[in-house]
Amino acid sequence: MSSSQSDVVIIGGGIVGLATAWQLHQRDPSVRMTLLEKEPDVAVHQTGRNSGVLHSGIYYRPDSLRARNCHQGRIALQEFCSEYGVAWQQTGKVIVAVTEDEVPRLRQILDRGRQNGVTCRLIEREELHELEPHCAGLKAIHVAEAGIVDYTGVCRKLAELLRQAGHHLAFNTQVKSIRQFADRVELDCTSGTFAASQVVNCCGLFSDRIARKSGQQLRERIVPFRGEYYELRPEAEHLCRSLIYPVPDPRFPFLGVHFTRMVQGGVECGPNAVLALAREGYTWKQINLRDLAESLTYPGFLRLAAGNLRTGLQEIHRSLSKAAFVRSLQKLIPEIREEHLTVGPSGVRAQLLGRDGKLIDDFVVQRQDRVVNVCNAASPAATACLNIGRLVADCL
Ligand SMILES: Cc1cc2nc3c(=O)[nH]c(=O)nc-3n(C[C@H](O)[C@H](O)[C@H](O)COP(=O)(O)OP(=O)(O)OC[C@H]3O[C@@H](n4cnc5c(N)ncnc54)[C@H](O)[C@@H]3O)c2cc1C
Structure with missing residues (x-):
């Protein structure tokens, strides 16, 4: 069992935790960081098991954090991938109405996309068939800027860069309890005790439980x-x-x-x-x-x-x-x-x-004293990870 002290501890080696660590490092390379992950590798859960799509931001309510961060986040991620040799591709995408009663909803999505600054246009059946010859549909939206990416590759690269910059990544390390003091936070983990001035919870499927351990009165549940x-x-x-x-x-x-x-x-x-x-x-x-x-x-x-x-x-x-x-x-x-x-x-x-049974779809980032909890990082959080990292860095 070991004991270690850092400026910031990040819990969670999915794309949100790693991108947050990267953004903190970009902002202040002198910050000493430790990232704790319960699995033996990065991207074992949501990040490594998703659709691999770089979302354009077409669907989201214009005033939402998802809309505000998806577009910019995608561009930042594409730049990151191009700079560091992670596979990505701008493929374009079609959203297809197959019945007449879906067409009004398709138009609503188009309006939303335009409000969100997404380059998208309504296309007729003929053009849809040129793009996707085997696809049925009456009308479609073509979103040129959507694409695909290797999210696990992004995480591996971020982990490599963080290690090279001198930060510590501790795998097989599960956070069991959190104790907050006036000047520090202590985390009891399966492989020892870690202390830090500030902590960021990016625990994905367990972020609500970890948020409660930090003292946050979270009424919602994952x-x-x-x-x-x-x-x-x-x-x-x-x-x-x-x-x-x-x-x-x-x-x-x-x-x-x-x-x-x-x-x-x-x-x-x-x-x-x-x-x-x-x-x-x-x-x-x-x-x-x-x-x-x-x-x-x-x-x-x-x-x-x-x-x-x-x-x-x-x-x-x-x-x-x-x-x-x-x-x-x-x-x-x-x-x-x-x-x-x-x-x-x-x-x-x-x-x-x-x-009340309502699905909370927007990103939720809340502070509880010295702990910042990323309580909700649902899709398109992988696309927007670098921007979510910026949001968290602003909170610290
Ligand atoms: C089926 C599916 C398809 C999706 N498709 C897309 C898509 O195409 N594009 C897109 O942008 N988004 C997509 N998403 C959403 C996206 O994958 C997630 O929003 C994103 O991966 C969340 O990243 P994360 O780092 O918060 O969570 P995770 O990747 O789940 O990482 C959280 C990490 O925390 C670790 N952890 C948890 N508890 C502890 C603890 N106590 N101690 C230490 N470590 C702990 C876990 O082991 C895990 O590695 C999809 C999601 C799913 C499930």
Whole structure:
């Protein structure tokens, strides 16, 4: 067991923790930082299991932190990737209305995108077919600036740069408790005690629990939602050239099952959204009784479930039935068949949920004395990570 003292300790080796450390280092290279991560490597959870998309910022409420930080954050991340040789590509994306009743919502998204400064335009069926010859649809929005990136590669590069700059990255180190004093914070961890003048909590799926340990009276709770993917077999990859998205259901923060060309090659299809039975539950078999009991007894989840019973059951059906998943995908690409798909990875989203059952979709960064808690860093937090890092640095 060891004991160590730094100016700032960052908890969490996902993209938000690493980008925050990088921004702090950029601002003041003399700050001594330690980053604590419970896993043996970076990007093991949300960051390494996401869709790999560089979002444009088209969907978000114009006054929200997501809208304000996605556009700038994406540009900053693209510059970072170009400078340090991390794979990324500007592919463009289409958001496709497949029925007449989706067209008004498509127009609303277009308006929103324009308010958010996103370069986007409405295209007709003919142009959609030039861009994506196998995609069905009446009209679509073309978003030229959307792209794809290797988020795990971004994290590895950030970790390397931080180490080279003399900062300490401690893996296999889980924070168990936090004690705040007038002049410092002490963290009891599985590998010893760490002390710092200030601490930043970037714990993703566990950020609410860590925030409470810091003394923050957080009324909301994280409820984990798993997103499952299939992958196109090589012989079917030609069916999708770049990124094909449906018109999202405005009641949910999830974007609907979509097709994503990956920067490392291949095409992913998904994700859906089902309650995960553990915060890090990547299959139906991974169950954590504490996590599950917390979700199922939380008034916010019960209200959400009661209000969306039909959708929830449909999502479970789509998770258990490949045929149902394929039917959703066929709305966008009718040629897709079950035999074109193999089971892909899955990821769990940390969804902050209010006690009233409302999904909190914007970024939430709050200070509790010497601890800054990133309580909600939902999508597009990976795209916006460098800007979230700036927000946190402003708080310190
Ligand atoms: C299925 C899915 C698809 C998505 N697609 C996209 C996309 O295409 N584009 C996009 O921009 N965003 C996307 N997102 C969102 C994006 O991935 C997340 O917003 C982002 O990765 C959050 O990063 P993070 O660092 O906060 O969390 P994480 O990556 O989860 O990292 C948190 C880290 O904290 C560590 N930790 C937790 N508790 C402790 C503790 N007590 N002690 C020490 N360490 C601890 C964990 O081990 C973990 O490594 C998607 C998310 C999911 C799940």
